[in-house]
Amino acid sequence: MPTFLLFVLIQNLSAVHPPSDPFAPLTIYDGFWTLRAEHPWSGGPPGTADHLASKCQRFMQYFACEQTVNGKTLSLIVYTAAQSPDKLHTRFIQPDGLAAARGDLSLRGNHWTYFDKPPAKQTGNWSRVENFIEDHDHIRFEEYESSDAGKSWTRTNRGTEERTAN
Numbered sequence: 001m002p003t004f005l006l007f008v009l010i011q012n013l014s015a016v017h018p019p020s021d022p023f024a025p026l027t028i029y030d031g032f033w034t035l036r037a038e039h040p041w042s043g044g045p046p047g048t049a050d051h052l053a054s055k056c057q058r059f060m061q062y063f064a065c066e067q068t069v070n071g072k073t074l075s076l077i078v079y080t081a082a083q084s085p086d087k088l089h090t091r092f093i094q095p096d097g098l099a100a101a102r103g104d105l106s107l108r109g110n111h112w113t114y115f116d117k118p119p120a121k122q123t124g125n126w127s128r129v130e131n132f133i134e135d136h137d138h139i140r141f142e143e144y145e146s147s148d149a150g151k152s153w154t155r156t157n158r159g160t161e162e163r164t165a166n
Contacts, residue, residue, distance in 0.1 A: 101119040
């Protein structure tokens with residue numbers, strides 16, 4: 001097949017089936033949120049409203065969100081694409097530059113699951129966060145920990161996030 005015809009064929013196929021953006025769903029996080037949880041992220045009493053500013057940016061091979069709670073920067077979450085279209089890799093980086101082990105995010109419709117465990121050859125609790133995207137402005141979450149390598153899980157927190165104007 002001549003090179004020109006092959007080029008036209010590839011161009012036409014990409015127009016019919018454009019590559020999907022694995023980071024597109026994450027844009028929901030960008031903005032300002034009010035969080036209410038059994039155990040507020042700020043350490044306040046149960047039911048205290050925390051204010052989350054999530055500043056997100058799409059890059060070529062990365063998507064990142066800087067999260068600030070009540071004016072204090074907590075972490076930068078960096079996302080990278082995985083082999084599966086419904087999975088992303090995550091890395092949490094603290095303001096002092098320390099980074100957690102690579103985690104995973106599974107996207108199954110409106111149910112998103114973050115999964116983190118200690119790096120290889122290290123021990124510690126595993127964690128799982130379940131996000132239920134109710135609509136563009138409301139997210140319900142549940143946080144879990146496992147001390148037995150994921151065999152059993154204990155819910156440690158739950159709450160809601162509601163988008164605010166600022």
